[in-house]
Amino acid sequence: MKILDGKNLSNIIKQEIKESVGVRLSLGLKKPHLAAIIVGDDGASLTYVGSKVRSCEEVGFESTLIQLEKSISENDLLYQIEKLNKNSNIDGYIVQLPLPKHINEEKILLSVDPVKDVDGFHPTNFGRMVLELPSFIPATPYGIMEMLKRYDIKTSGKKCLVIGRSNIVGRPISILMSQKGSYGNATVTVAHSRTKNIKELCLEADIIISALGIPEFIKEDMVKKGVVVIDVGITRILDKTALKGYVIKGDVDYKNVSKKSSYITPVPGGVGPMTIAMLLKNTLKACQKKD
């Protein structure tokens, strides 16, 4: 069993990005600049955005955090987005989800200029990804693909089960894994809430990518020996004995499933850090396109 160490790998990628920034500066080119909009004060969202901003500093990016009141109107938020679209100093930006209920999330995401959409959530980027044209690939699936590549995990012709069909993880990773390419070409099945016999599907899979959000759903008796397990689940479970008051659990019963796996991602320290690294990579690309 080998651990897919997303923390270590993301540090390597961040180091590479940092070097690219160094080269840019030595050539007199601008620093990449990532902005993040956050609406309200949800704890988890603040943590995520905070760590994105810190990562920008690590790699030598400029960053701008725009924190808006939970009560902001949709129009005022659209105005902020329009300002980011027009600001030529900003290469890419993200709107941290979820947004408060009075704001139409779809309308907001559609208003992001696709050339600055480093989260890859705009339909134009999504469509380009599916049609195999250059695009911003959403950071989580992009991070998973990068992980498979860097660990040189063979995927061609393998049975891959993707659990979850969200637009952020399940849908895009299922498409990427099934496309042509050295780390694609898998035979992919997408499972979701209406799927029957999930255990049977898991047992047949050579690669399981789980983005379900149910802690420790995947047990030892649900996987075959030698399986590759990518755990995208991140659930906070309240735990008064823990330092932060909660612990993070993945979709996989790591302790027991890891015994049967050839490769497995831990939670935390697996897919999570890769997501941030790939967001930075998308921002670097957005900046390079403008050179």
Next chain:
Amino acid sequence: MKILDGKNLSNIIKQEIKESVGVRLSLGLKKPHLAAIIVGDDGASLTYVGSKVRSCEEVGFESTLIQLEKSISENDLLYQIEKLNKNSNIDGYIVQLPLPKHINEEKILLSVDPVKDVDGFHPTNFGRMVLELPSFIPATPYGIMEMLKRYDIKTSGKKCLVIGRSNIVGRPISILMSQKGSYGNATVTVAHSRTKNIKELCLEADIIISALGIPEFIKEDMVKKGVVVIDVGITRILDKTALKGYVIKGDVDYKNVSKKSSYITPVPGGVGPMTIAMLLKNTLKACQKKD
């Protein structure tokens, strides 16, 4: 065994479209107008475009056929497309594929205005479809979904095998079948040239959608009893004894597979006519959006 009669169903849909056109005219609204660009004189392409134009007449649409020399330059073709984009009388148009080799097909498809892209091949439409936003759905997968709906075939929780991962059929139908909705919610697997044990996958499937292009690839011993079979394959096989000099074969050994199926599409007369009906439906929608 029940035949999914695409010819009959497409006639019903065309009749409905014709009635909508009648209502439009009685309200003083314009006739929908579909244009088609064809480059060169490939026999099959001329046949397809010809039948699209004839169908326009059947339902009371205006139609324009733009036939261009095989030797046309990419720039001249882009100029023709720009003219169609600007022509407010034209609601939608298609560029018949394939294009001659000296023309960059991708560049051409990207130049089609998404609001007139009734083939649904532009990344913006594709992305919107995947993200479940209103869009033009490519006509063949749209036709398959409509067929399942009109025949009220239950798909939720069913195992669906899609054979082929093309951007025109395999990829979009695999996504649509797996999305939420009354005739989606299937557990979809996408098989392709790198897939191993295709027979085994076929035998497990409740629904098989084949867009492979290999005549009679799917045999009786590859399907389970009660399977629903949608055959998207259309291959012309030279046959001097046939009236046209060729016969059309699907991916499925119809004669024998039909004995085990609950529903099956014939070739011809299955998915083919549905494709044209749905192209007309997309054109009607494009026209209605402008009202």
